[in-house]
Each structure stands twice: as structure tokens, then as C-alpha cells.
Amino acid sequence: xxxxxxPDIHITVSEGASLELRCNYxxxxxxxxxxxxxxxxQGLQLxxxxxxxxxxxxxxxxxxxxxxxxxxxxxLRKPSVHWSDAAEYFCAGYWGAQKLVFGQxxxxxxxx
Amino acid sequence: DAEITQSPRHKITETxxxxxxxxxxxxxxxxMFWYRxxxxxxxxxxxxxxxxxxxxxxxxxxxYSVSRSNTEDLPLTLESAASSQxxxxxxxxxxxxxxxxxxxxxxxxRLTVL
Numbered sequence: 001x002x003x004x005x006x007p008d009i010h011i012t013v014s015e016g017a018s019l020e021l022r023c024n025y026x027x028x029x030x031x032x033x034x035x036x037x038x039x040x041x042q043g044l045q046l047x048x049x050x051x052x053x054x055x056x057x058x059x060x061x062x063x064x065x066x067x068x069x070x071x072x073x074x075x076l077r078k079p080s081v082h083w084s085d086a087a088e089y090f091c092a093g094y095w096g097a098q099k100l101v102f103g104q105x106x107x108x109x110x111x112x
Numbered sequence: 113d114a115e116i117t118q119s120p121r122h123k124i125t126e127t128x129x130x131x132x133x134x135x136x137x138x139x140x141x142x143x144m145f146w147y148r149x150x151x152x153x154x155x156x157x158x159x160x161x162x163x164x165x166x167x168x169x170x171x172x173x174x175x176y177s178v179s180r181s182n183t184e185d186l187p188l189t190l191e192s193a194a195s196s197q198x199x200x201x202x203x204x205x206x207x208x209x210x211x212x213x214x215x216x217x218x219x220x221x222r223l224t225v226l
Contacts, residue, residue: 009152043219044204092155
């Protein structure tokens, strides 16, 4: 079955430091890939998505993600995090039938 | 502005009771989804609908039902609430006109079953 894995349950970084959140998908057909962010008590907001073409995707709030087919990965990056980036981040894959498959989520804590 | 709303935002109920969670979207989207979010599991699909009168089971559908009588609403019913159904529930919708549709999420309902 298709699956999405986020290896890191919780990451802590200092404000101003760079960030990389990992996401891997199961082998097989390459899915469409998404990153969502969930602020405390809020719903999910789409950060960026990859369908095809350029493997480096730019999103909102200064985030970007790079698709690497050889590693079945779609890691999310930000050069310099802000305290407001503290949230839970979800990677998701779409293999068809209008259904998203979500990873377990990574909780990001920002140290001042 | 178009939006997707869920009600109630918080609900406490007792084991065995029937509970209905509302989801309403004003985008006129064809597709609607219900997920539950649990620690360590991310979001898991409960039920989904591709249009009026269409409903389908997702990954974790046991104990839940949905009905789609109009485009805007997809209520989720817990027939007999169980403590294992304590969770945060999210509704989402997408246009459905292409395979690259983005899903838009509601704010969530936190359900506690005592």
C-alpha cells in the first residue's frame, strides 16, 4: 500500500537557524506530493505541492521543498526559521482516486 | 469569501451515544472528506464523497457513517460513540475537476468520548 513516512516526530531548532523536515514515500508510482502546516488549534494549510517538472518547489511563508526521485523523498526546507513557524507539519502523497495519504507529522519547536 | 466550517469545535459525549459532526463548505466543491487525527498516526481517512448521493469508505470507517444530500454538507455520524473515537476530526473539500486538486481543510472538531 502507498505510504508516506516522516521519520522525525519532533524537531527543535533555534530561531534564525535553517530547517529541513524529512518526508519519504513508498516505492512505486511517483505520487503528487504536498506539505501542509497545522498551527495549534487550527486546520491544515497548504504550504506547497509538487506535481511534475522542476524538482525544487517554492511555497508560502518562505518554504521550499525538493523532490528527489532516487531517494523517494520530498524534504521541506527553510533557510531561517521564525518563532511563528512553530507548528506541526504534514507531508502527504496523492496516488489517485482523490485521496491523500498523510505522514505521521513532525512537530517543530523553535527556541528563542 | 468561500470557506469550510465545522461544528461544533469541541464536543464531549458519553460512550454509546450517537454524535453528529457537521461540515459545510461554500466553494461548491464536488469532493468532501472526513479525517481523524491521532498522535503518531497523522491524518487518516474515514469517509469521502465525490458528489451528491455518493459516499465511500476510507481507511478507518468502522463505527462512522456519512450522507451527502447536497453539495455543501457532509455530516459525520458516530452511531454509538466509543472511547477509541476520541480524536480531532477534520473535514476537507476539493474541486474534483482534476487529479491535481488541492484539498482545503476546516478548523477541526475535538471530540472527547467519556
